[in-house]
Amino acid sequence: MIPELGHFALLLSLFVALAMGILPLVGAQRNHPQWMAFARPVTALSFLLIAFSFACLTWAFYTNDFTVQYVAAHSNSQMPTMYRLSAVWGGHEGSLLLWVLMLAGWAGAVALFSRQLPDAMVARVLGVLGLVLFGLLAFVLFTSNPFERLLPGAEEGRSLNPLLQDPGLVYHPPLLYMGYVGMSVAFAFAIAALIAGQLDAAWARWSRPWTTVAWLFLTLGIALGSWWAYYELGWGGWWFWDPVENASFMPWLVATALIHSLAVTEKRGSFKNWTVLLAIAAFSLSLLGTFLVRSGVLTSVHAFATDPSRGLFILILLAIVVGSSLMLFAARAPKVSLGGAFALVSRETFLLINNVLLVVACGAVLLGTLYPLIVDAFGLGKISVGPPYFNTVFVPIMLPLLVLVAIGPVARWKHADLKVILVKLWPAAAVALLAGIALPLLAGEWQAYVALALALVGWMVAALVLQTIDRMKAGTPTASWWGMQLAHFGLAAFVVGVAMVSNYQEERDVRMTPGETVTVGGHSFKFLGVRDAAGPNYNASVGSFELTRDGKVMRMLHPEKRDYGPGSMPMTEAAIDASLARDVYVSLGEPLDADKENGAWAVRVYFKPFVDWIWGGCLLMALGGLLAASDRRYRLKVKAQAATANIANKAGAAA
Amino acid sequence: MKPRQKRIALIVGGLAALGIASAFVLNALDSNIAFFVSPSEIAAGKAPQGKAFRVGGMVKDGSIMRDNLTVSFVITDTASDIKVSYTGILPDLFKEGKGAVAQGRINPDGSFTATEVLAKHDENYMPPEAGHAIEQAQKAQKTIQQ
Numbered sequence: 001m002i003p004e005l006g007h008f009a010l011l012l013s014l015f016v017a018l019a020m021g022i023l024p025l026v027g028a029q030r031n032h033p034q035w036m037a038f039a040r041p042v043t044a045l046s047f048l049l050i051a052f053s054f055a056c057l058t059w060a061f062y063t064n065d066f067t068v069q070y071v072a073a074h075s076n077s078q079m080p081t082m083y084r085l086s087a088v089w090g091g092h093e094g095s096l097l098l099w100v101l102m103l104a105g106w107a108g109a110v111a112l113f114s115r116q117l118p119d120a121m122v123a124r125v126l127g128v129l130g131l132v133l134f135g136l137l138a139f140v141l142f143t144s145n146p147f148e149r150l151l152p153g154a155e156e157g158r159s160l161n162p163l164l165q166d167p168g169l170v171y172h173p174p175l176l177y178m179g180y181v182g183m184s185v186a187f188a189f190a191i192a193a194l195i196a197g198q199l200d201a202a203w204a205r206w207s208r209p210w211t212t213v214a215w216l217f218l219t220l221g222i223a224l225g226s227w228w229a230y231y232e233l234g235w236g237g238w239w240f241w242d243p244v245e246n247a248s249f250m251p252w253l254v255a256t257a258l259i260h261s262l263a264v265t266e267k268r269g270s271f272k273n274w275t276v277l278l279a280i281a282a283f284s285l286s287l288l289g290t291f292l293v294r295s296g297v298l299t300s301v302h303a304f305a306t307d308p309s310r311g312l313f314i315l316i317l318l319a320i321v322v323g324s325s326l327m328l329f330a331a332r333a334p335k336v337s338l339g340g341a342f343a344l345v346s347r348e349t350f351l352l353i354n355n356v357l358l359v360v361a362c363g364a365v366l367l368g369t370l371y372p373l374i375v376d377a378f379g380l381g382k383i384s385v386g387p388p389y390f391n392t393v394f395v396p397i398m399l400p401l402l403v404l405v406a407i408g409p410v411a412r413w414k415h416a417d418l419k420v421i422l423v424k425l426w427p428a429a430a431v432a433l434l435a436g437i438a439l440p441l442l443a444g445e446w447q448a449y450v451a452l453a454l455a456l457v458g459w460m461v462a463a464l465v466l467q468t469i470d471r472m473k474a475g476t477p478t479a480s481w482w483g484m485q486l487a488h489f490g491l492a493a494f495v496v497g498v499a500m501v502s503n504y505q506e507e508r509d510v511r512m513t514p515g516e517t518v519t520v521g522g523h524s525f526k527f528l529g530v531r532d533a534a535g536p537n538y539n540a541s542v543g544s545f546e547l548t549r550d551g552k553v554m555r556m557l558h559p560e561k562r563d564y565g566p567g568s569m570p571m572t573e574a575a576i577d578a579s580l581a582r583d584v585y586v587s588l589g590e591p592l593d594a595d596k597e598n599g600a601w602a603v604r605v606y607f608k609p610f611v612d613w614i615w616g617g618c619l620l621m622a623l624g625g626l627l628a629a630s631d632r633r634y635r636l637k638v639k640a641q642a643a644t645a646n647i648a649n650k651a652g653a654a655a
Numbered sequence: 656m657k658p659r660q661k662r663i664a665l666i667v668g669g670l671a672a673l674g675i676a677s678a679f680v681l682n683a684l685d686s687n688i689a690f691f692v693s694p695s696e697i698a699a700g701k702a703p704q705g706k707a708f709r710v711g712g713m714v715k716d717g718s719i720m721r722d723n724l725t726v727s728f729v730i731t732d733t734a735s736d737i738k739v740s741y742t743g744i745l746p747d748l749f750k751e752g753k754g755a756v757a758q759g760r761i762n763p764d765g766s767f768t769a770t771e772v773l774a775k776h777d778e779n780y781m782p783p784e785a786g787h788a789i790e791q792a793q794k795a796q797k798t799i800q801q
Contacts, residue, residue: 382691389687509743511723570747589744
């Protein structure tokens with residue numbers, strides 16, 4: 001009964017979304033205040049219906065209702081409650097339901113926190129979101145209904161893929177989807193402004209905090225996914241250039257470009273067309289990402305059970321979104337004013353280079369990700385593009401960006417003087433030189449790559465300090481300024497992590513018998529043997545390793561090999577000793593002798609210097625985004641403007 | 656600088672950057688792609704020589720042999736077999752009778768040394784390349800029978 005209610009609510013929300021997509025847009029176009037006023041309540045209604053539907057599915061998981069096909073396929077009664085609840089988005093259908101719930105949630109947030117915006121703008125933004133919501137709801141209902149019944153019901157569920165029975169599943173998909181779906185708000189603002197023909201600084205200011213919040217969720221989601229892969233997959237890597245990782249990374253690159261170009265549009269009124277294109281691109285790439293993950297066209301760790309008809313549906317949806325928004329853009333773009341002029345040396349130029357680099361990087365990732373598909377489509381054979389491609393292409397494109405991060409914030413808008421910039425930044429150059437020479441020596445051996453990366457880090461961090469001193473002279477900086485500094489600092493921390501772990505990590509696959517010791521990065525692992533242990537829904541072989549450094553015993557490490565029963569796959573659980581300067585990592589391979597307890601095992605040991613700085617850096621970037629989005633300016637100025645508009649209205653009415 | 660000159664400078668600079676970037680990207684792409692080859696194609700002598708490629712299919716039952724960290728096994732597309740050896744730890748889902756894809760080079764003696772072995776993370780999931788290889792081989796066999 002409850003699943004049917006959920007299904008019914010979802011069906012109802014399809015019609016509500018259609019109303020949400022049509023009435024406010026028409027109302028705004030024809031200037032019917034009542035139709036525009038319809039936008040907020042209908043948004044709230046669609047959110048409530050989808051939330052109810054989602055709650056019904058969650059209930060089915062909680063009560064182990066195996067007459068629902070989706071529940072039977074992804075959960076079983078032996079699973080701990082937490083994983084049963086997060087299994088709601090452990091498969092295709094449920095994760096799409098989460099997608100639409102988030103979309104409705106973002107729309108609801110816009111409805112709630114946009115009291116200061118003109119009614120027509122709110123109506124248009126919510127209308128565009130309504131249309132997107134309609135498209136995705138149709139996708140869920142017609143190709144991926146999670147409420148489908150299985151009659152007669154199954155005795156017991158098939159259980160969730162053991163890989164997903166991890167706290168990572170609880171946080172990673174929702175955060176990532178918040179980011180993915182949040183791009184739809186930036187998109188809706190851009191489209192609404194295009195429809196209204198009002199691409200101005202006000203539009204940029206309204207969409208900035210939303211874009212920043214979506215970006216910070218995307219940042220967190222990607223970082224968490226990377227961390228999850230690192231500790232759960234047992235491969236010890238933090239980024240594999242897997243197509244699905246790329247699918248989330250491409251919108252991130254474009255969104256990063258977007259938040260920078262929005263700054264120019266807000267402050268200087270330039271880059272308007274470009275900003276709109278970026279907003280369209282960021283959302284289109286989010287949809288493309290969904291297509292890549294869900295259609296199964298690519299080989300990837302994320303490509304679980306797949307269905308070509310779903311891929312086709314998303315492809316059509318993508319074509320409609322891209323096609324219609326580009327047509328609208330083409331119709332409106334020629335009328336858009338160019339905004340403030342700027343000299344060749346100015347902050348605008350530096351931000352333009354930032355944007356070009358990020359977009360080119362995104363293009364390179366897109367090419368590498370889609371190339372196998374293109375080659376296959378033309379019948380030229382099946383190929384794969386390996387991580388070396390992405391590394392050789394991506395890293396050189398990013399290096400100039402790290403140089404610019406220091407320069408951009410000290411350059412003046414409109415017209416900057418190179419000499420002034422040099423005078424301000426020369427100490428940073430000295431720090432960079434010093435860092436490049438000295439720091440790699442402290443870390444071990446001097447390597448050119450590390451030296452370059454650490455010189456850039458020295459440059460960035462010293463510049464951050466200089467920028468801060470410089471900025472403080474002009475009075476207390478705003479929250480959004482501090483947000484920028486924090487995010488840029490996070491980038492520096494991220495670069496430290498990447499440079500150190502890429503060049504100084506040690507990895508060894510070894511055969512070990514109990515009593516043997518293996519040493520990596522100055523840390524010794526003594527293998528003490530393997531014993532059996534039972535978990536809530538699995539049996540595990542638990543290894544014991546004694547970690548010692550300089551002759552001192554530091555702690556015990558217990559990597560596991562878990563068996564989730566027949567029909568399921570074994571799982572490797574790595575044991576990690578984490579600290580600020582390094583992780584040491586041990587995981588069990590296969591037993592090499594018949595005697596599991598006392599025989600030899602294949603063992604993988606890693607030494608990963610500064611690896612946690614990678615995720616720490618991402619966290620700082622996200623916090624920077626939060627700080628920036630919390631700036632009171634976004635609320636105050638809009639209020640002031642609305643007040644002026646009100647006065648103008650009243651004056652008009654009085655006249 | 657006059658606005659016109661400035662615009663030209665920007666455009667020329669942009670095009671030059673784009674050109675360099677494209678040349679660089681395409682070069683990197685060209686040297687980092689791995690072709691997918693089925694065991695039948697290797698048997699027919701169509702394997703790329705001296706270049707890494709991927710081979711996929713099913714891991715033949717009873718073919719896995721371990722010698723400490725070196726594992727050897729046979730990948731089959733039901734029509735032809737290829738012997739693969741790999742040193743290191745295999746993915747969790749690597750099993751006899753399941754799909755797998757190996758990346759590496761062919762040796763002069765016709766065996767294959769893998770640097771990477773991929774098996775996917777769902778027991779019902781077949782890597783598309785592996786499935787494709789088996790499909791092709793079975794199609795070919797049917798044509799022969801007819």
